[in-house]
Amino acid sequence: MAQDKEKIIIEVEDLEVAAEKKNMVRVLVFALGAEYYCIEIKQAKEVLALPEITRIPNRVPFITGVINLRGEIIALIDLRYFFSLEQRERNEQSRVIVTDISGSLTGILVDKVEDTIDIDEKLIQAPLATLPEKVLAYTKGHVQLENRILILLDLEKVLHSEEVEALRKTGG
Amino acid sequence: MRNIFLGSLKFKLLFSFLVVSLVPIAIVGYFSFSLGRDAIKKQVLNDFGAIGHGREENMVSYLHEKERRTDSFCKDRFILESMEKISSKSADSTLLTQELTKYLTEDKMPVDSQIYSIYILNPQGKIIVSTEKDMVGVDKSQDDYFINGKNDIHIKDAYMASSGKPTIAFSGPLKNKLTGELLGIIVLRYEMKRINEIMIERTGLGSSGEAYIVNKNGYVITELRSNNNEFLKEKIDTQPVRLFLDQKKNTSGIYPDYRNQPVLGVSVSGKLGKEFNLGWLILTEIDVREAFAETSQLGKIIFLITIITAACITFFALRIAMSIAGPIKQLSVFSEDVGRGDLTKNISIKTNDEIELLAQSFNDMLKNLKTVLGKAQEAVNKITSAGQEILAASQQQAAGAREQSSAVAETTSAAKELSATSEQVGESIKRVAQAAMHAVSGMVKIKEAIGKTGQMITSLGEKSQQIGKITEVIDDVADQTNLLAVNASIEAARAGEQGRGFTVVADEIRKLADSTAKSTKDITGLIEIIQHEMSNSVMSMETSVVSVEEETRLAQETAEKAKEIAMATTQQISGSKQIADAMANIDEAMKQIAAGAQQSQAAVKQLNEMAHELKEISSKFKLV
Numbered sequence: 001m002a003q004d005k006e007k008i009i010i011e012v013e014d015l016e017v018a019a020e021k022k023n024m025v026r027v028l029v030f031a032l033g034a035e036y037y038c039i040e041i042k043q044a045k046e047v048l049a050l051p052e053i054t055r056i057p058n059r060v061p062f063i064t065g066v067i068n069l070r071g072e073i074i075a076l077i078d079l080r081y082f083f084s085l086e087q088r089e090r091n092e093q094s095r096v097i098v099t100d101i102s103g104s105l106t107g108i109l110v111d112k113v114e115d116t117i118d119i120d121e122k123l124i125q126a127p128l129a130t131l132p133e134k135v136l137a138y139t140k141g142h143v144q145l146e147n148r149i150l151i152l153l154d155l156e157k158v159l160h161s162e163e164v165e166a167l168r169k170t171g172g
Numbered sequence: 173m174r175n176i177f178l179g180s181l182k183f184k185l186l187f188s189f190l191v192v193s194l195v196p197i198a199i200v201g202y203f204s205f206s207l208g209r210d211a212i213k214k215q216v217l218n219d220f221g222a223i224g225h226g227r228e229e230n231m232v233s234y235l236h237e238k239e240r241r242t243d244s245f246c247k248d249r250f251i252l253e254s255m256e257k258i259s260s261k262s263a264d265s266t267l268l269t270q271e272l273t274k275y276l277t278e279d280k281m282p283v284d285s286q287i288y289s290i291y292i293l294n295p296q297g298k299i300i301v302s303t304e305k306d307m308v309g310v311d312k313s314q315d316d317y318f319i320n321g322k323n324d325i326h327i328k329d330a331y332m333a334s335s336g337k338p339t340i341a342f343s344g345p346l347k348n349k350l351t352g353e354l355l356g357i358i359v360l361r362y363e364m365k366r367i368n369e370i371m372i373e374r375t376g377l378g379s380s381g382e383a384y385i386v387n388k389n390g391y392v393i394t395e396l397r398s399n400n401n402e403f404l405k406e407k408i409d410t411q412p413v414r415l416f417l418d419q420k421k422n423t424s425g426i427y428p429d430y431r432n433q434p435v436l437g438v439s440v441s442g443k444l445g446k447e448f449n450l451g452w453l454i455l456t457e458i459d460v461r462e463a464f465a466e467t468s469q470l471g472k473i474i475f476l477i478t479i480i481t482a483a484c485i486t487f488f489a490l491r492i493a494m495s496i497a498g499p500i501k502q503l504s505v506f507s508e509d510v511g512r513g514d515l516t517k518n519i520s521i522k523t524n525d526e527i528e529l530l531a532q533s534f535n536d537m538l539k540n541l542k543t544v545l546g547k548a549q550e551a552v553n554k555i556t557s558a559g560q561e562i563l564a565a566s567q568q569q570a571a572g573a574r575e576q577s578s579a580v581a582e583t584t585s586a587a588k589e590l591s592a593t594s595e596q597v598g599e600s601i602k603r604v605a606q607a608a609m610h611a612v613s614g615m616v617k618i619k620e621a622i623g624k625t626g627q628m629i630t631s632l633g634e635k636s637q638q639i640g641k642i643t644e645v646i647d648d649v650a651d652q653t654n655l656l657a658v659n660a661s662i663e664a665a666r667a668g669e670q671g672r673g674f675t676v677v678a679d680e681i682r683k684l685a686d687s688t689a690k691s692t693k694d695i696t697g698l699i700e701i702i703q704h705e706m707s708n709s710v711m712s713m714e715t716s717v718v719s720v721e722e723e724t725r726l727a728q729e730t731a732e733k734a735k736e737i738a739m740a741t742t743q744q745i746s747g748s749k750q751i752a753d754a755m756a757n758i759d760e761a762m763k764q765i766a767a768g769a770q771q772s773q774a775a776v777k778q779l780n781e782m783a784h785e786l787k788e789i790s791s792k793f794k795l796v
Contacts, residue, residue: 026665026675028658041665047658049651095655115682116661116675 023121027143029114029150030097032079033088036114036150038143039097043155045105046098047113050090060167067107069098076107082158083135102159102168119143124152181497182490189489194482201474209467216436216463217424220456223376224440227383228454230370232443235450238342238362239325241284245358246325246344250275255292255346255355258300265300269308272301286366288337291359292346293318300356304335312359317343321357329450330364330393330404338364338393338403364403368394371454381458386413388451398431406430408455412439416453420445426460434460499527503534513792515542542795549790556787559780566776570769577762584755591748598741605734608727615724619717626713633706636699643692643699650688657682 027038028047053065053076062081066073076096080087088111095113099106127139131151138157143150158164245251254272258265276290281303292301297313312318320326321343333339340362346355371383371394384394390413391404408430412423416439424438437457444452461468499521506519515538521531660678664671 026661028662041662044662045666046662047655049655092651113655113658116658116665116679 024118025121025124026116026118027150027152028097028116030095030110031112031114032083032085032110036148037110037153038117038119038150039153039155041116043099043101044097045100048096048098048107050092050094050096058167060163062163063167064109067096069105069107072105074098074105074107076109077158077164078109079158080109080111082163083132083138085132085135099155099159101156102164104168106159108155108158119145119150127151181500182493185493185496186486186489189485189492190482193485194478197474197478197481201471201478205467205471205474208470209464212464212467213426213436216458217438219376220381220436220458221424221438221440223381223383224438224454224456227370227373227456228440228443231367231385231452231454232447234366234370235327235444235448238284238360239327242325242342242344242358242360245280245290245360246346248280250279251292251358252346252349252355256348258294259348259353259355269301273303273305276301277303284360286362287360288339288363289361291361293357293359295354295356297357317341317359318357321345321359322354327448327450329387330367332404333361338368340364340367364393371395377456378458378462380462381456383454383456386416386453386455388417390417392430393452396430412437412455413453415439416441429457436460436463495523496527499523499531503527503531507534510538510541514794515545516794545790545793546795549787549793549795552783552786552790556780556783559776559783563773563776563780566769566773570766570773573762573766573769577759577766580755580759580762584752584759587748587752587755591745591752594741594744594748598738598745601734601738601741605731605738608731608734611727612724612731615720615727619720619724622713622717622720626710626717629706629709629713633703633710636702636706640696640699643695647689647692647696650685650692653685654682654689657685 026041028041028044029036029038031037048067048069051067051069053067055065056063062078064076064078064081066075079085090109093112095110096107097110097113099108123143124141125144126141127136128142128149128151129136131139135151138154138161140152140154142152251272254268254275258268258272272292276292280290281287289303289307290301291299291303291307291312293312294300297311297315297318299307299310299312302308315328317326317328320328322345325342325344328341328343330338330340341359342362343357343359346358347353348355367385371385373383374381377383382397384392384396386408387393387404390407390409392406392408393404395403396406410429411427415421415423420441422439422441426434426436429435429437435457436459437455440454440456441452444450444454502521503519506517509517518535518538519531521528657678661675661682664673664675664678667674
């Protein structure tokens with residue numbers, strides 16, 4: 001057991017060495033349904049467990065509601081709605097990724113937050129053409145890992161999309 | 173086998189007749205034959221005795237005549253004077269002998285033609301004069317006629333002279349008339365011819381009779397009929413010769429002669445013995461066959477008469493015998509038929525005598541016999557069939573008894589086996605009852621144990637639920653930790669290079685949270701499995717409880733049943749023992765029955781055999 005721990009530590013150190021040497025990008029991995037996505041960790045400010053969502057009357061369905069984050073009311077975008085994906089019941093694994101890319105705090109509702117990992121920039125490839133059009137529009141590329149494919153989303157692009165901008169202008 | 177011919181009535185009658193008639197004839201014939209024979213024998217012997225005596229007389233007279241002649245020669249003057257001269261040697265002896273020889277030859281020999289030579293011997297025994305010249309000078313001093321002729325006239329017994337002639341010699345002394353001095357001895361030699369002629373005279377001798385002389389040594393000296401060359405060569409050894417030689421006896425009778433043929437013969441010697449020293453025996457013999465020719469004729473006649481008589485008697489006897497024996501033979505044949513069992517015939521004899529009566533009573537007897545035998549046959553048939561039925565019945569009985577006996581034996585052994593088995597069953601059942609009781613108590617214990625186990629499992633379930641709650645809490649904590657770690661990681665990233673070390677820590681924390689979450693998941697899964705298993709266990713324990721209860725009930729039932737069975741088995745044991753005893757009794761009875769049946773079977777077999785024999789015997793009788 002002791003040896004295993006030591007190994008783990010050694011690996012970690014190796015990773016550190018590797019990250020230093022290479023041009024590494026740290027990403028936050030999350031899931032929508034069966035697909036794994038990731039965003040550059042700098043685009044995220046915080047990850048929240050599913051808080052109490054206060055529904056608000058609005059015209060766009062991808063705004064699920066608003067949440068109270070330490071006294072600040074922020075809007076919550078359901079990414080499933082946004083990408084016109086199949087709707088799913090929220091559960092205890094559902095997370096809210098809080099971002100401040102647009103200058104104001106916005107919550108992004110995802111099914112699950114996996115991890116934060118470092119990936120080599122060289123491994124980032126062009127977006128998969130097989131993706132749905134809506135998704136493809138907000139994708140920077142994809143990363144082929146050992147056991148899964150990560151779709152690298154451009155969260156900034158999502159928050160600066162027409163729909164979100166229009167919404168911000170009208171009511172903020 | 174009995175000789176039917178010798179035993180037959182006919183033969184007996186015939187034999188009796190023949191005996192009665194022929195015996196007297198035979199006796200008469202025999203006596204007349206033997207008397208005739210005796211008479212003839214006597215006659216023949218007398219005749220032959222007479223012939224013998226006659227021949228003897230002839231012989232005696234002949235010999236006397238020759239003696240006298242010898243004597244006259246002895247007294248012849250010329251001879252004597254010549255001999256005196258020779259003796260005194262007064263003259264020339266040669267001349268004298270010549271003169272004497274001449275005298276003898278010319279003057280004396282013709283006196284008796286039968287003399288064939290004359291010798292004159294000097295006193296010393298030497299021949300000085302002989303009509304046969306070559307004999308002069310021969311010394312005869314040892315000769316019989318010299319030795320015995322010195323004193324008196326002597327006859328030398330018949331002998332074979334050196335010239336080869338059968339000779340009888342007479343010798344006498346020549347003596348000086350005055351002085352009585354012996355001057356010489358004169359010997360007259362005669363051939364046996366004349367003697368032979370006397371003896372072979374056949375008068376009165378018939379065809380086979382003969383007369384001959386045997387000298388004192390037993391040799392024949394006259395001719396025999398059968399042989400011409402027998403002089404002094406054939407020794408006669410017949411009974412009369414022996415008697416004569418040994419005892420000087422004469423004989424007459426029937427005896428075997430020198431040819432060993434039976435002859436009637438007479439021997440005569442008296443006179444010849446007394447008057448001469450010759451010791452001759454005159455034998456006159458005739459063959460018995462010839463002598464008794466007449467008697468054999470008589471015998472033939474008697475035999476012929478006997479035969480004729482016998483034939484006549486046989487004829488008549490046979491007729492009589494036929495008349496008696498015929499019906500008896502008929503009766504005999506008939507009764508033989510009856511004896512063989514043929515009763516179908518009848519006999520009819522019409523002789524008007526006792527035999528007819530006998531035949532009638534035979535018929536009556538036969539009728540009665542028929543009736544009796546008919547009934548007997550019927551009875552025998554009935555007995556035979558009844559016997560066979562009885563035999564069959566008793567055989568069946570015996571077989572049945574045997575089968576039954578064997579069945580009983582089987583039953584007995586079965587009952588014994590049953591008894592033994594029942595005892596074993598009883599033992600087993602007792603054990604079963606004990607086992608069942610043990611099982612009942614064991615079941616109760618099992619039930620209790622299951623109850624306790626169930627409680628324990630239930631409390632374990634509760635505990636595991638509590639563990640589940642705890643793991644939920646842990647999971648929650650791990651989730652939040654994970655979230656915190658992610659946020660920390662984000663914060664670190666946002667902090668840039670300063671936050672890098674913190675990133676590592678945050679990663680480690682997140683990893684721990686992950687593994688915690690994973691472990692809690694494992695625990696949850698395990699708890700779920702445990703709870704599932706527990707509920708299964710509880711369920712199966714409930715089932716077990718039910719089964720145990722069922723088992724207990726069954727064991728109790730088993731125990732009760734076993735008790736019942738044990739009781740029943742005890743009853744069965746005593747019952748099967750009783751059966752076995754009863755079967756043994758039955759077996760004994762069956763054996764006795766079988767033995768009885770066999771005995772009766774044997775008896776019936778004997779009865780059947782006897783009935784068969786009886787049937788065979790009775791079936792030999794033909795009644796119809």
